[in-house]
Amino acid sequence: MEARRRYHRYMPSSDASDTPRRRIVEAAVELLESGGPDAVSTRAVAAAAGMQPPAIYRLFGDKEGLLLAVAEHGYAQFLESKRAQFDPQAADPVDELRRGWDMVVEFGVSRPELFAVMNSATGGRTDAAHRAGLEILHGRVRRLAARGLLRVNEELAAQIIRATGLGAVTTWHSTPAERRDPTLLTILRESMIGAVTRAEPAMPAAETGPAPAARALRAALPDEAGVLSDAEQRLLHEWLSRLAPENGTPLA
Structure with missing residues (x-):
C-alpha cells in the first residue's frame, strides 16, 4: 500500500484539475486495481465517477480508449517518480542502477493490474511516455559505459535490465502467494548487475549447515x-x- 500511495502523488498534467476526464480515469484505475480489467465496464466506471455512460464515450470513444487513458495516467505517475529518483550526479552508477531496477519492480509488484495495462497499451502518449522511460534507462547505462563499468554493449545492457525487471514481476505474480520469496527479486537484480556491469554482485550468502x-x-x-x-x-x-x-x- 505504501508504494501505491507514493505513486498516487502525481497526476498527469492533462488531468490536473477536477475535470470529468480526471474523475473517470481515477474511477477506472480504482476499479481496475480492485477487480481487474473485467471490472472496468463503462457502466461501472460512470457510476463510480458519478457520471452517465455517454460521458465516457464522448471523452474516450470506447472501453479501449478509456484503458489507453488509464495507461497514460499510470505512465505519468511512474515517470514522475522515475525522474525524481534518477540522479545523474550519483557517486555510484551501479547503486543508482540497482535503485532504478528496484523501483520498476516495486511498481509492478505492488500495482500488477495497472502495470499490465501500461505494458499492453500502444499508441499516442503511452508510446511517448515509454520512450521517455527508455531515455532514463539509457542515461543510466551511458553513465556506466562512461565509467568503464559495462560488461556488454549499451543496447544489450538496456535489454537485459528491462528483461530481468519484467521477468521478475511476471514470475512474482505467477507464483502462488504462499511460495513467493523476496530473495528471488534480490537474486534476479544481482544477476542482472553481474551480467551488465563489472561490479561484484551482492548475492545473498550461500547456505551452510545441513x-x-x-x-x-x-x-x-x-x-x-x-x-x-x-x-x-x-x-x-x-x-x-x-x-x-x-x-x-x-x-x-
Missing part, C-alpha cells in the same frame, strides 16, 4: 516404492523438510 545435504538426499531418493516402508518414507520426508523446507528458511 540444508544443502538434505536437498541432495531428497533429490537422490528413488521414486519407486519398496525401498522404504510408507511410515519410513513419511518420517524421512519430515526430517528432510525440517532440515531444508522446499520453500522457506531451514528450521533452527
Whole structure:
C-alpha cells in the first residue's frame, strides 16, 4: 500500500484539475486495481465517477480508449517518480542502477493490474511516455559505459535490465502467494548487475549447515516404492523438510 500511495502523488498534467476526464480515469484505475480489467465496464466506471455512460464515450470513444487513458495516467505517475529518483550526479552508477531496477519492480509488484495495462497499451502518449522511460534507462547505462563499468554493449545492457525487471514481476505474480520469496527479486537484480556491469554482485550468502545435504538426499531418493516402508518414507520426508523446507528458511 505504501508504494501505491507514493505513486498516487502525481497526476498527469492533462488531468490536473477536477475535470470529468480526471474523475473517470481515477474511477477506472480504482476499479481496475480492485477487480481487474473485467471490472472496468463503462457502466461501472460512470457510476463510480458519478457520471452517465455517454460521458465516457464522448471523452474516450470506447472501453479501449478509456484503458489507453488509464495507461497514460499510470505512465505519468511512474515517470514522475522515475525522474525524481534518477540522479545523474550519483557517486555510484551501479547503486543508482540497482535503485532504478528496484523501483520498476516495486511498481509492478505492488500495482500488477495497472502495470499490465501500461505494458499492453500502444499508441499516442503511452508510446511517448515509454520512450521517455527508455531515455532514463539509457542515461543510466551511458553513465556506466562512461565509467568503464559495462560488461556488454549499451543496447544489450538496456535489454537485459528491462528483461530481468519484467521477468521478475511476471514470475512474482505467477507464483502462488504462499511460495513467493523476496530473495528471488534480490537474486534476479544481482544477476542482472553481474551480467551488465563489472561490479561484484551482492548475492545473498550461500547456505551452510545441513540444508544443502538434505536437498541432495531428497533429490537422490528413488521414486519407486519398496525401498522404504510408507511410515519410513513419511518420517524421512519430515526430517528432510525440517532440515531444508522446499520453500522457506531451514528450521533452527
